[in-house]
Amino acid sequence: MQLEVLGVGGAGCRIADSIRAAEPTDHSFLTDVFAFDTDESSLNGTVIPESHRSRYGPDDIDGGLAGDLERGRTVGQAYADDLLESVPRPAAEAADAILVTVGLGGATGGGTVPALVATLQQRTDVPVYVLATLPADREFDAAADRSRSGPRGPAADAPRPNAAANAVATLERLDGVASAIITFDNEDWLRPGEPLRDGRDRCNRELATRVAAVFAGGGDSEGPVAQTVVDASDVRRIVGDQSAIVALGYGDQTVETSGSRFGLGLLSAEPDIDTSEAVSAIETVVRKGIRGKLSLECDPETAERGLLIVGGPPAWLNRQAIAEGRRTLESAIGGSGILGGDAPRPDGDRVFAAVVLAGVESQRLEALRAAADRTEPAD
Numbered sequence: 001m002q003l004e005v006l007g008v009g010g011a012g013c014r015i016a017d018s019i020r021a022a023e024p025t026d027h028s029f030l031t032d033v034f035a036f037d038t039d040e041s042s043l044n045g046t047v048i049p050e051s052h053r054s055r056y057g058p059d060d061i062d063g064g065l066a067g068d069l070e071r072g073r074t075v076g077q078a079y080a081d082d083l084l085e086s087v088p089r090p091a092a093e094a095a096d097a098i099l100v101t102v103g104l105g106g107a108t109g110g111g112t113v114p115a116l117v118a119t120l121q122q123r124t125d126v127p128v129y130v131l132a133t134l135p136a137d138r139e140f141d142a143a144a145d146r147s148r149s150g151p152r153g154p155a156a157d158a159p160r161p162n163a164a165a166n167a168v169a170t171l172e173r174l175d176g177v178a179s180a181i182i183t184f185d186n187e188d189w190l191r192p193g194e195p196l197r198d199g200r201d202r203c204n205r206e207l208a209t210r211v212a213a214v215f216a217g218g219g220d221s222e223g224p225v226a227q228t229v230v231d232a233s234d235v236r237r238i239v240g241d242q243s244a245i246v247a248l249g250y251g252d253q254t255v256e257t258s259g260s261r262f263g264l265g266l267l268s269a270e271p272d273i274d275t276s277e278a279v280s281a282i283e284t285v286v287r288k289g290i291r292g293k294l295s296l297e298c299d300p301e302t303a304e305r306g307l308l309i310v311g312g313p314p315a316w317l318n319r320q321a322i323a324e325g326r327r328t329l330e331s332a333i334g335g336s337g338i339l340g341g342d343a344p345r346p347d348g349d350r351v352f353a354a355v356v357l358a359g360v361e362s363q364r365l366e367a368l369r370a371a372a373d374r375t376e377p378a379d
């Protein structure tokens, strides 16, 4: 499928940048990637082409909005329409969906994204998904911030005391506006004591890998076509259009490809793969995808719907193992809506499983709400 990505605010733009970098060369799935921020220097830190970046907001904003969500909303509402006109979007019609990326916790992204998504929903028939990070406790809770007292000395990150309150308030505003909300919890993905600044690029790469695995799917490109293609309407059926909270799972395993497409070209393009090895690789990655670390910690049992994509070099994509993986997902989730497919990657060196769990419930969201109640309300 084809995806248009719009990054807003510091995190949103960096994540958009990472998704662009994760696009497989042999399997394009992005129509365009844009970056919008009130903070010029942060915007210039991305490698998104200048023509696709836009600094917006009143001139007196220097270095972002420092977590002032009320101001962020005022700015966001005033500029949401103009943002879409501020960049060339000739390929917008070709997109099957739009993904708006944002870090919840700040004011620029959190203030603008609900207004921007509402505008996009009015202007287009394709789903508008939000990809949102949740703030880590160390950002707003001094007791949880081990980087402050650690051997590194003063923490690299400025505290964001409103981060939990801002995140909860923005999530509430997105409810009923975003088609679905894909979440990534920084708390779970940063290492103990690691400042966000040090760990964010790694987190963004992890996130981008999952986004590419789900949205690049198995169709639309040259080369072998998937036996069961997961297309835009399949993704739409699974994540829905009711602002479901979505968690992504992923597992991969490097596999032997020598003698396939490499070397002197003397060997067959389809190497002989031991069936039991292929089956075991698929079982392993599916298990990691469902039971391994999710983008948002939750019990898969709470999911209403699920999607499984198993990809890799075609010779490794054992049909029966993929069908079995689908059954594994079916029995892991509480709901009953399941779809599955495969994604051949002739030039790839790994077998992977991408898992989409839609409509999940997570204690992490409850914990953020409780933390938000303890701090100044953002409304």
Ligand SMILES: Nc1nc2c(ncn2[C@@H]2O[C@H](COP(=O)(O)OP(=O)(O)OP(=O)(O)O)[C@@H](O)[C@H]2O)c(=O)[nH]1
Pocket (backbone or CB within 6 Å): 008, 009, 010, 011, 012, 014, 015, 038, 063, 064, 065, 066, 067, 068, 102, 103, 104, 105, 106, 107, 108, 109, 110, 133, 134, 135, 136, 139, 160, 163, 186, 196, 200, 201, 203, 204
């Ligand atoms: N995963 C990830 N999270 C980030 C990154 N940068 C910031 N965050 C998270 O996103 C939240 C918002 O930060 P920013 O995106 O910089 O904030 P902003 O939307 O630009 O808003 P202001 O700085 O208040 O103007 C933070 O509280 C962090 O939790 C990043 O590069 N990757």
